[in-house]
Each structure stands twice: as C-alpha cells, then as structure tokens.
Amino acid sequence: MKDTALRIAGFKDSIFGVISKLAREHNAVNLGQGFPDFDGPDWLKDIVYKKMQEGHNQYAPFHGTANLRQEIANYYKSFYHLNYHPESEVTVTVGATEAIYLVITALINPGDEVVVLEPFYDSYVASIKMAGGIPIPVTMHAPDFLIDQKELDAAISPRTKLIILNNPHNPSGKVWLKQEIEMVAKAAEKSDAYLLSDEVYEFLVFDGCKHIPTATLEGMKERTITISSAGKTFGVTGWKIGWICANETVSKACRLVHQYVTFSVSTPMQEGVAESLKKLPEYLPGFVSLYKEKRDFFYKEMRQLGFDFSSPKGTYFMMVPISGKTKLNDVDYALKLIKENKVATVPPSAFYLKSTEGERYLRFCFAKKEVTLKNAVKNLQGL
Ligand SMILES: Cc1ncc(COP(=O)(O)O)c(C=O)c1O
Incomplete structure (x- = not known):
C-alpha cells in the first residue's frame, strides 16, 4: 500500500497519551495529563441536560449558536472592555485545540515562519507543520521563564507571519506581566505579523495577579487572535467547547476551514456553556479558591520533599526542577517515577524545539482530588 501523507511524517503519539498509558500499566497516580480528576459542578451539568430536554439537539449554525457567541462577546466586554461583534468576530470551535488548528491553517502558507515561545503547548508545532509552516522557537x-529581547529580535524575519503566545502559561504556570506581553506585541507589530494569544487559563490566576489579554494592549486588538476554552474555565475538559475572537477577515478565514473540518459544534453543550457564562461572576471566586488550595497544598508538600522552586501564579501546572534530585534527564526520571514511585508526570522536553532546559524539569498537574495529591506525595516520600 502507498505511504501515508508527508505532512504527518515524523509525528508521534503525543506525550500525554504515552504517559497516561504507562501510568495505567504501572498503576501510578497520574499527575501527568492536564485535566481535573474530579467532576464539574452539578448546576453546570443540569443546564446542559435541560438544554437537551428543551430540544437543542440538531446541528447548530456552523460558526456557533447565537446565544453562545453573544455570551462570549458579553464577557469579553464586561471583564476586559473588549468589543467583539458576535456575528462576525466570534467563532465557536471544538475546544481551543481546533481553534489553534483553524487559525494556523487559515493564515499560514508553506514556508511562512511562526514564532513559538518554548516550552509550548504541543499542538502549535504540529499544526504549523501540517500547514507547511516553519516553527521558529x-x-x-527557566527558572522565571523570561524571554530575551535579543533572541526574540533574532527570531523575527520578513517571513514571520504569526507569533504564538500562551498566557497564563502551560507548563510553567507563569502569568505574563504587561511589559513582557508588550515585548512580544512590539515584535508582532514590527514584522506586521498576527499574534495568536492562547488564553485558555485566563481565569486561573492566583495571589492577586491579573490576567492581561493581549488584545487589550494599545493598538493590538486588530492584530491579535484570542482563543479560550470552556473546558478549562468550568473544569470540564471533555466538553470541548472553545472559541476564537478575531477581526472579521481572520474570523472569516477560520470559518472557511472550520466548515470543512467539523462543520458545527455540539449544540446542547454550546447552549449549556452560553447559560453558564452568564454565571461567571458568581462562579469564579469559588473556582479560583479551589485550585489555589490545591496549588498551596501540593507546593508546600513538594518543598518539603526538597524540590526548590517558586509557586506558579496561574494555570494548574507546576514546572518542578529535578537537578537537585537526579542526574537523569526528564524523560528517564519521569519513567523512573512511574515505575518505582508510581507517580506519573510529563517530561517537558517534549515542549521544546531548541533548548535543553526542559530536561531539568518535570511538569506536575495539581488539578486533582485531595486524595490523589496526598497519594502522590506519599509515593514520592524518600526521593
Ligand atoms: C495552553 C493550552 N492551549 C490549548 C489547550 C486545549 O484546550 P481544549 O481542551 O479546549 O482543546 C490546552 C489544553 O491543555 C492548553 O493547555
């Protein structure tokens, strides 16, 4: 039989799948894959059930239900003073992952360069490669996950079409300061590139930190394509409802791809998310304090186990340095922890193209039940 397509040559099973499979085989506590091991709130599930009973069960408009696009536009306005037209500038997708694929496929020609800030969410580079683009890392x-102005300048060229920024940042837990975002925004302006701002953890920020959407920076709204995900905001990653907020031209281009990839997104889930977004102001304080409690507990325990690092300011991840514990690299140490300590983590070198800094860290996800975190800590005793 003939070969499969060249555009996927070199693709491997994602690191998350590999680690989860090993975790199951070794009966390890899984702090690898980034999702809560506890359920979302009952009121949220009740809303979706009600939407199904009310008959929202057939194909939705391909760019998203009117209610959901309106509620997305409403929260960008009320939280960030950003105005997006729900009809022409908001597009609903199957999670943020489809949004990333659409934006890259809609914008990138073969040979175009896309600047990615590493460590990165792994679907960026996969989507860039499928489009024939060239990722420039x-x-x-580490340890503060700062970018260097000179390195950023050197990465920019006349072929730069897109820069991808993730804030709050997976896997480091970093929440970007305004002047840091400005540095990336200026680079995008200088090269007349688009800026894809992946803000799926926009509401998961701690310690009085403030999430600053890239599009709120002066002069950046037209150039910025913002994506987010209800899966992260409501702790229901399996719902896979995401969105793109972008200018009309970019939105149109993304929709052209979307209509042939998924056509339309699950109707009752969209209607459920629309209803739930109305409740953000009452919902968010409890959501943030739940995750803060988990972060504080796990951070304290990891410090007591002798890992020396700063507490993450956002997301539900920690990049934990391992050099003080082992001479092994991240992959070998992660395998050792799964097999010998029955704790699964993600080796972050999979999130880098250039630097080897990731080999000195492991990513832990603390979006887990108290008992899961306690079991992990117990298994790590004596490291
Ligand atoms: C930075 C980042 N972007 C996008 C996604 C994908 O989100 P979704 O589940 O909505 O596709 C994730 C999921 O882990 C993520 O961490």
Whole structure:
C-alpha cells in the first residue's frame, strides 16, 4: 500500500497519551495529563441536560449558536472592555485545540515562519507543520521563564507571519506581566505579523495577579487572535467547547476551514456553556479558591520533599526542577517515577524545539482530588 501523507511524517503519539498509558500499566497516580480528576459542578451539568430536554439537539449554525457567541462577546466586554461583534468576530470551535488548528491553517502558507515561545503547548508545532509552516522557537528561560529581547529580535524575519503566545502559561504556570506581553506585541507589530494569544487559563490566576489579554494592549486588538476554552474555565475538559475572537477577515478565514473540518459544534453543550457564562461572576471566586488550595497544598508538600522552586501564579501546572534530585534527564526520571514511585508526570522536553532546559524539569498537574495529591506525595516520600 502507498505511504501515508508527508505532512504527518515524523509525528508521534503525543506525550500525554504515552504517559497516561504507562501510568495505567504501572498503576501510578497520574499527575501527568492536564485535566481535573474530579467532576464539574452539578448546576453546570443540569443546564446542559435541560438544554437537551428543551430540544437543542440538531446541528447548530456552523460558526456557533447565537446565544453562545453573544455570551462570549458579553464577557469579553464586561471583564476586559473588549468589543467583539458576535456575528462576525466570534467563532465557536471544538475546544481551543481546533481553534489553534483553524487559525494556523487559515493564515499560514508553506514556508511562512511562526514564532513559538518554548516550552509550548504541543499542538502549535504540529499544526504549523501540517500547514507547511516553519516553527521558529524562542526560549522562555527557566527558572522565571523570561524571554530575551535579543533572541526574540533574532527570531523575527520578513517571513514571520504569526507569533504564538500562551498566557497564563502551560507548563510553567507563569502569568505574563504587561511589559513582557508588550515585548512580544512590539515584535508582532514590527514584522506586521498576527499574534495568536492562547488564553485558555485566563481565569486561573492566583495571589492577586491579573490576567492581561493581549488584545487589550494599545493598538493590538486588530492584530491579535484570542482563543479560550470552556473546558478549562468550568473544569470540564471533555466538553470541548472553545472559541476564537478575531477581526472579521481572520474570523472569516477560520470559518472557511472550520466548515470543512467539523462543520458545527455540539449544540446542547454550546447552549449549556452560553447559560453558564452568564454565571461567571458568581462562579469564579469559588473556582479560583479551589485550585489555589490545591496549588498551596501540593507546593508546600513538594518543598518539603526538597524540590526548590517558586509557586506558579496561574494555570494548574507546576514546572518542578529535578537537578537537585537526579542526574537523569526528564524523560528517564519521569519513567523512573512511574515505575518505582508510581507517580506519573510529563517530561517537558517534549515542549521544546531548541533548548535543553526542559530536561531539568518535570511538569506536575495539581488539578486533582485531595486524595490523589496526598497519594502522590506519599509515593514520592524518600526521593
Ligand atoms: C495552553 C493550552 N492551549 C490549548 C489547550 C486545549 O484546550 P481544549 O481542551 O479546549 O482543546 C490546552 C489544553 O491543555 C492548553 O493547555
């Protein structure tokens, strides 16, 4: 039989799948894959059930239900003073992952360069490669995950079409400061590139930190394509409802791809998310304090186990340095922890193209039940 397509040559099973499979085989506590091991709130599930009973069960308009696009536009306005037209500038997708694929496929020609800040969410580079684009990595240097102006400048060229920024940042837990976002925004302006701002953890920020959407920076709204995900905001990653907020031209281009990839997104889930977004102001304080409690507990325990690092300011991930514990690299140490300590983590070198800094860390996800975190800590005793 003939070969499969060249555009997927070199693709492997994602690191998340590999680690989860090993975790199951070794009966390890899984702090690898980034999702809560507890259920979302009952009121949320009740809303979707009600929407099904009310008959929202056939194909939705391909760019999203009117209610959901309106509620998305409403919250960008009320939280961030950003105005997106729900008809022409908001598009509903199957999670943020489809949004990333659409934006990249809609914008990138073969040979176009896309600047990715590493460590990165792995679907960025896969989507860039499928589009025939060239990922140009710029390293966010550990331990504070800062980018270097000179390295950023060197990565920019006349062929730069897109820069991808993720804030709050997976896997480091970093919440970007305004001047840091400005540095990336200026690079996008200088090269007349688009800026894809992946803000799926926009509401998961702690310690009085403030999430600053890239589109709120002066002069950046037209150039910025913002994506987010109800899966993260409501702790229901399996719902896979995401969205793109972008100018009309970019939205149109994304929709052209979307209509032939998924056509339309689950109707009752969209209607459920629309209803739930209305409740954000009452919902968010409890949501943030639940995850803050988990972060504080796990951080304290990890410090007591002798890992020396700063507490993450956002997301539900921690990049934990391992050099003080082992001479092994991240992959070998992660395998050792799964097999010998029965704790699964993600080796972050999979999130880098250029730097080897990821080999000195492991990513832990603390979006887990108290008992899961306690079992993990117990298994890690004596490291
Ligand atoms: C930074 C980042 N972007 C996008 C996604 C994908 O989100 P979704 O589940 O909505 O596709 C994730 C999921 O882990 C993520 O961490």
